[in-house]
Amino acid sequence: MQAGRQSEAIDIACTPAPGTGRLRLLQLWNMCFGLLGIQIVWGLQNVNTSRIFQTLGAELDDLAILWIAGPATGLLVQPIIGHLSDRTRGPLGRRRPYILAGAVCTALALFLMPNATSLWAASLMLWVLTASINIAMEPFRALVADRVPEAQRTAGFAMQVFFIGIGAVFASALPWMLVHWAGLSGQPEPHLLPQSVRTAFYIGGVCLLVAVSWTIVTTRECPAPPRLPEEAMPPHVLSPERAASLVRHGVAWMLAGAGIAGAAALAGWKREIYVVAGICFLFGLLQAVVVRLRRLGRSSIGMLEIVEDIRSMPALLKRLAIVQFFTWYGLFAMWIYTVPALALRHYGTADPTSPGYNAAADWVGVLFAGYNGVAALGALLLPGIGERLGRRATHALCLVFGAVGLVGFLLVEDPLALWLPTVGVGLAWAAILSMPYAMLAGSVPPGKAGVYMGIHNMFLVIPQLVASTMLGPLVGHVFHGQAEYALILAAAALLIAAGFALTLPPSADTGSRQ
Known part of the structure; x- marks a missing residue:
């Protein structure tokens, strides 16, 4: 009985006000x-x-x-x-x-x-x-x-x-x-x-x-929509122009990261700057990885979709x-x-x-x-x-x-x-x-x-x-x-x-x- 009352209370708290x-x-x-x-x-x-x-x-x-x-x-x-x-x-x-x-x-x-x-x-x-x-x-x-x-x-x-x-x-x-x-x-x-x-x-x-x-x-x-199995997902089409753009941006990010790290090493900056350099390089590298996977026909690339997002x-x-x-x-x-x-x-x-x-x-x-x-x-x-x-x-x-x-x-x-x-x-x-x-x-x-x-x-x-x-x-x-x-x-x-x-x-x- 107590469990039923608790469930009823939760239902009331989770239902929108009528008509609004x-x-x-x-x-x-x-x-x-x-x-x-x-x-x-x-x-x-x-x-x-x-x-x-x-x-x-x-x-x-x-x-x-x-x-x-x-x-x-x-x-x-x-x-x-x-x-x-x-x-x-x-x-x-x-x-x-x-x-x-x-x-x-x-x-x-x-x-x-x-x-x-x-x-x-x-x-x-x-x-x-x-x-x-x-x-x-x-x-x-x-x-x-x-x-x-x-x-x-x-x-x-x-x-x-x-x-x-x-x-x-x-x-x-x-x-x-x-x-x-x-x-x-x-x-x-x-x-x-x-x-x-x-x-x-x-x-x-x-x-x-x-x-x-x-x-x-x-x-x-x-309620969340049901998940589609990978084989049922629509193919992800990556045009050659879009792929080339992503690769260029990825290379630019990697070069920026390498440049920041190099400047830090030459100037003797403190170690904190290498964290920023590493983030830039990793983001660029992941863009290149995404392009490669899409070209291989992968409909789902897991958490790498975050890069696309x-x-x-x-x-x-x-x-x-x-x-x-x-x-x-x-x-x-x-x-x-x-x-x-x-x-x-x-x-x-x-x-x-x-x-x-x-x-x-x-x-x-x-x-x-x-x-x-x-x-x-x-x-x-x-x-x-x-x-x-x-x-x-x-x-x-x-x-x-x-x-x-x-x-x-x-x-x-x-x-x-x-x-x-x-x-x-x-x-x-x-x-x-x-x-x-x-x-x-x-x-x-x-x-x-x-x-x-x-x-x-x-x-x-x-x-x-x-x-x-x-x-x-x-x-x-x-x-x-x-x-x-x-x-x-x-x-x-x-x-x-x-x-x-x-x-x-x-x-x-x-x-x-x-």
């Missing part, structure tokens, strides 16, 4: 609730990773390369998971198997990472953690694109931001709360992270599993990539350097073992909780503002607020008054996490929401890879170790992104495919 075709508020709530747990993980990582690395002996100008795990795994994992989920069929649907598997792996990584006693171990666990959380994160975007009608997409992604904001508020402030409310130690011990940080990671793992399980149980996916992505996604490049370059700089910048400017110390530095790190956690709280509340207003101003203008305006907030971190003298610029950063974060996805959801071809959401994520992580190659030398040599200049650079990047947002095509506001 629109989803109920409860459906949106259940669909997005799992992001509460996922963002707790991101919040713990964003606030504590630099602190963990520096506690274990990392130098300031090494932070960027140590953070490279996040963008590198996102670049690889999200398109692959999107491609696979588009083609998955099973009792849990297309998206939910990956959400669940990623959450379980992430929870295990959360339990292990804070117990790392060496820099290499912490770096390895960061790779595992970010790969796992990307597996769980990507299908959430595709799930909303699958289930939510165009008229509700801004609201659907805004609901995601609401839970993302609430989760990040909790995660960002958790170490501070454990020190000041639970009486745990916030000071590191020899070869051991602070007790407050370790406990925060354990709590985050439990919250992740609970939140994701709620979405898995209460959300039903739309990148080459034929919608025009809006190409233009949006420019906006996202500058946006996420600025965000990456903010996440890496806010703690050392405010520790030096407001607490007068650059020593990660000092009480002042750890007090600054705890306070930055509270500030990051603040901007996520603003984002959670601001997300509730974005659908209405987006209808009046349009998605493009709304996104640009919020990015400008974010740039002003980043500069405000350095202009405000009293650390307790840093709440004011935090509001600007929070408004930008609300738009960054919702508006691009609402613009994109209606422009992708049917049946490819997963892979194109994953490809879109590539344009979030590529700027982070570029930033990881540039920010270390910039801060260490050009800025002479003054981390606050990295925040000014981040503000400039957000202003450039705002300008490009205004140049997006009108389909960004209407949700049409062009």
Whole structure:
């Protein structure tokens, strides 16, 4: 009887409101609730990773390369998971198997990472953690694109931001709360992270599993079309002109990668640049492989179809990539350097073992909780503002607020008054996490929401890879170790992104495919 009642409740939560075709508020709530747990993980990582690395002996100008795990795994994992989920069929649907598997792996990584006693171990666990959380994160975007009608997409992604904001508020402030409310130690011990940080990671793992399980149980996916066997697929015709064009582009990408690597070797640049060079070379090589397979008559080329999808992505996604490049370059700089910048400017110390530095790190956690709280509340207003101003203008305006907030971190003298610029950063974060996805959801071809959401994520992580190659030398040599200049650079990047947002095509506001 109880199982029958539960099934009935889920049916009610998964059925559109009669006569409207629109989803109920409860459906949106259940669909997005799992992001509460996922963002707790991101919040713990964003606030504590630099602190963990520096506690274990990392130098300031090494932070960027140590953070490279996040963008590198996102670049690889999200398109692959999107491609696979588009083609998955099973009792849990297309998206939910990956959400669940990623959450379980992430929870295990959360339990292990804070117990790392060496820099290499912490770096390895960061790779595992970010790969796992990307597996769980990507299908959430595709799930909303699958289930939510165009008229509700801004609201659907805004609901995601609401839970993302609430989760990040909790995660960002958790170490501070454990020190000041639970009486745990916030000071590191020899070869051991602070007790407050370790406990925060354990709590985050439990919250992740609970939140994701709620979405898995209460959300039903739309039926997916049956898969065609390979022999039943229509032949893929590649004209000689198209094949020659793909080969030329592939060779150009390989030459670019080799050129970047060669220049890095001659100039003695840091090792981060070889990651970018390798990505360029691999993308070019894969284009040549695709052409070869198609010429052999292969109708299905597996995950290499991602390369073709990148080459034929919608025009809006190409233009949006420019906006996202500058946006996420600025965000990456903010996440890496806010703690050392405010520790030096407001607490007068650059020593990660000092009480002042750890007090600054705890306070930055509270500030990051603040901007996520603003984002959670601001997300509730974005659908209405987006209808009046349009998605493009709304996104640009919020990015400008974010740039002003980043500069405000350095202009405000009293650390307790840093709440004011935090509001600007929070408004930008609300738009960054919702508006691009609402613009994109209606422009992708049917049946490819997963892979194109994953490809879109590539344009979030590529700027982070570029930033990881540039920010270390910039801060260490050009800025002479003054981390606050990295925040000014981040503000400039957000202003450039705002300008490009205004140049997006009108389909960004209407949700049409062009």
